[in-house]
Amino acid sequence: MNQFLFGFLLLVFLALPPVANLLESIMIVHMHMQMPLLVIAGFLMAYYFQKKYPAFFEKWNQRGYPGILLFSIIMIYWMLPRAMDDALTSQTVEIFKYISLPFLAGVPLRDSWAKLTSFLKNIVIISFTIMFIMMGLLYIAWPEQLCNNYLMIEQITLGWGFITMAACMVIYLVYNVLIDPMQYEGLAE
Amino acid sequence: MIKKQHTAIACFIVIVFGLVLLYTGTDGFTAYTAETARVNQLVNEQPEFPDVTFTDSQERTYSIAEFEDKYIFITFIYTSCGDECPLLEMNMGMVYDQIPENYLGEDIIFLSISFDPERDDPETLDVYKDMFHADGETWRMATITEQSELDALLEEFGVIVIPDGKGKFAHNSAFYLVDRQGHLKDIMDFTDVDSATQRVMTLLEAKEGE
Numbered sequence: 001m002n003q004f005l006f007g008f009l010l011l012v013f014l015a016l017p018p019v020a021n022l023l024e025s026i027m028i029v030h031m032h033m034q035m036p037l038l039v040i041a042g043f044l045m046a047y048y049f050q051k052k053y054p055a056f057f058e059k060w061n062q063r064g065y066p067g068i069l070l071f072s073i074i075m076i077y078w079m080l081p082r083a084m085d086d087a088l089t090s091q092t093v094e095i096f097k098y099i100s101l102p103f104l105a106g107v108p109l110r111d112s113w114a115k116l117t118s119f120l121k122n123i124v125i126i127s128f129t130i131m132f133i134m135m136g137l138l139y140i141a142w143p144e145q146l147c148n149n150y151l152m153i154e155q156i157t158l159g160w161g162f163i164t165m166a167a168c169m170v171i172y173l174v175y176n177v178l179i180d181p182m183q184y185e186g187l188a189e
Numbered sequence: 190m191i192k193k194q195h196t197a198i199a200c201f202i203v204i205v206f207g208l209v210l211l212y213t214g215t216d217g218f219t220a221y222t223a224e225t226a227r228v229n230q231l232v233n234e235q236p237e238f239p240d241v242t243f244t245d246s247q248e249r250t251y252s253i254a255e256f257e258d259k260y261i262f263i264t265f266i267y268t269s270c271g272d273e274c275p276l277l278e279m280n281m282g283m284v285y286d287q288i289p290e291n292y293l294g295e296d297i298i299f300l301s302i303s304f305d306p307e308r309d310d311p312e313t314l315d316v317y318k319d320m321f322h323a324d325g326e327t328w329r330m331a332t333i334t335e336q337s338e339l340d341a342l343l344e345e346f347g348v349i350v351i352p353d354g355k356g357k358f359a360h361n362s363a364f365y366l367v368d369r370q371g372h373l374k375d376i377m378d379f380t381d382v383d384s385a386t387q388r389v390m391t392l393l394e395a396k397e398g399e
Contacts, residue, residue, distance in 0.1 A: 060196075066199035
């Protein structure tokens, strides 16, 4: 219940107009801070939904496939340059952002992640790494302004943000392959 | 078995939802940036050129009615612009040079509108016009001194201008074509001079055939 409350408060906090305006005034913060925080808000709230409607998640997201698919689609949509502009200019899209990222990305992510095999988890991370590298290169190299509401320099900054995220995921993947946590647990005994 | 079906149904619903979302979000996979969407929409809506008062490089003031029954080939610029505007104006000049003389001034007017009226007074515009060999008659450079009128025009024609706080502006660049009735007819890629010229010539020649 506490988690739900934290998630909900986070969502409300992010929805406060001054907070939203501030975060959205900087392109990279809009995409790489506000949007992930919205997903995290949903992730925290998910626990409550899982407890309240276990049958629903068990029945419709048994092995986590539909959930992770929904999560990915929502993420892809919000990576479109167009979506960021639309969120700033259209009230409907802005509201959709505050609903889709927590409830259609955060909630299914939590439910699915626990159910996916580690092989599939790696596939998901690798896919997002490739996607982030491509989006990063696109935002860095595109000769024109992709978003009308943001300057070119912000676009390049965002591109490097994508590359940085991708680098972090690569580090995680390498770590995953090379390090066997069992060795450490063995030492602790 | 039944559970497998549920997963399949759920995946199917998610994929359909995703396609609908991406389809609507990109206007049917045609516009991935707001700029493309904006241009598509403007060309569909054909908004009317709002009532504004121009002040041109020869200190004349007039409204859009000055160009009644003529096509107007428009660019939006500011003269302190370092990179994009000179290129935009140079390309505009290349279109201008390809239009046969008998059309110029009669059927079509070239008009560069500055969105920086504070700095772009008639003298500044006059100097700027000479840099591109504009004659000030068939190719005029003007600004709109009334800020509210200027804002209305930029809004109506979807020109986004963001001051960067250091005296420069980030703005979208294109060729705008207004028809004889004062409606926005087309927005063209300013880097593709030949296509823009062709488009204009087709419209001008269509009049002759009537």
